[in-house]
Amino acid sequence: MNAVISARGLTYSYSRARTVLSALDLDVAPGAIVVLTGVSGAGKTTLLTLCGALRSVQQGNLQVLGRDLRGLEREAQRELRSSIGFIFQAHHLIDALTAGQNVVMSLLEQVSIADAAARAEAALSSLGLAHRVDALPNELSGGEKQRVAVARALVREPSLLLADEPTASLDDESADIVKAAIHAAAKRRSCAVLLVTHDARLFDIADRVVRLVDGQLVELCTRSVVSNLKWLGTLAKSKVS
Numbered sequence: 001m002n003a004v005i006s007a008r009g010l011t012y013s014y015s016r017a018r019t020v021l022s023a024l025d026l027d028v029a030p031g032a033i034v035v036l037t038g039v040s041g042a043g044k045t046t047l048l049t050l051c052g053a054l055r056s057v058q059q060g061n062l063q064v065l066g067r068d069l070r071g072l073e074r075e076a077q078r079e080l081r082s083s084i085g086f087i088f089q090a091h092h093l094i095d096a097l098t099a100g101q102n103v104v105m106s107l108l109e110q111v112s113i114a115d116a117a118a119r120a121e122a123a124l125s126s127l128g129l130a131h132r133v134d135a136l137p138n139e140l141s142g143g144e145k146q147r148v149a150v151a152r153a154l155v156r157e158p159s160l161l162l163a164d165e166p167t168a169s170l171d172d173e174s175a176d177i178v179k180a181a182i183h184a185a186a187k188r189r190s191c192a193v194l195l196v197t198h199d200a201r202l203f204d205i206a207d208r209v210v211r212l213v214d215g216q217l218v219e220l221c222t223r224s225v226v227s228n229l230k231w232l233g234t235l236a237k238s239k240v241s
């Protein structure tokens, strides 16, 4: 199956003195969850925003959802972004709208208001916010706002989810809810997920964990390695007892 993200030799600089991404290669398949780690300033957000057609490709090739992003026109970029779910650290909820209306807004181009309202309510319920549908953002806790932002990104049933620290401000219970929602999007709907996080609570849903070092990706772990480690751990325990 074709990769949802395919980067080859992707290079990006903000200035001549500092190349942030340096001939980077990346493939993300449909339904795969790739966790991206790296120190502050490594270029994780730069990579996410390139994949989300939020900044222009300078050098190398980047294909997202079958579109070549190099030189892609604005209208085509906008169209591509409508197939992508974004969860960024700043929630950008609209203060004058309720949680439900904020989620509805992201569906209005696709479906009728009645359908959008029903889907928004279901998305908020799946994130444990059924009782907060009519609350305004300033009546919500930081963690609740974050979950509204996750609902808003997932309700469109995107083919690609780009997420930057989606659980950073969440307690364990809320983090588990967000984790389950992301996992369900990937495994039930084949949504490809590129997830920037340092939150170890999310690592067990990852198919791959990669680290951005000196502008390139280093493979830290794949699902088969994780499975083998678990299996070896079980074997070791059974031999001891």
Ligand SMILES: Nc1ncnc2c1ncn2[C@@H]1O[C@H](COP(=O)(O)OP(=O)(O)OP(=O)(O)O)[C@@H](O)[C@H]1O
Residues within 6 Å of the ligand: 014, 020, 038, 039, 040, 041, 042, 043, 044, 045, 046, 047
């Ligand atoms: N608009 C910009 N102009 C100039 N330099 C920038 C700009 N945005 C980011 N940078 C620099 O590019 C580098 C990579 O930034 P980026 O935000 O991609 O890193 P990051 O890995 O996401 O960091 P963090 O984990 O702190 O969010 C950093 O050195 C940053 O200072």
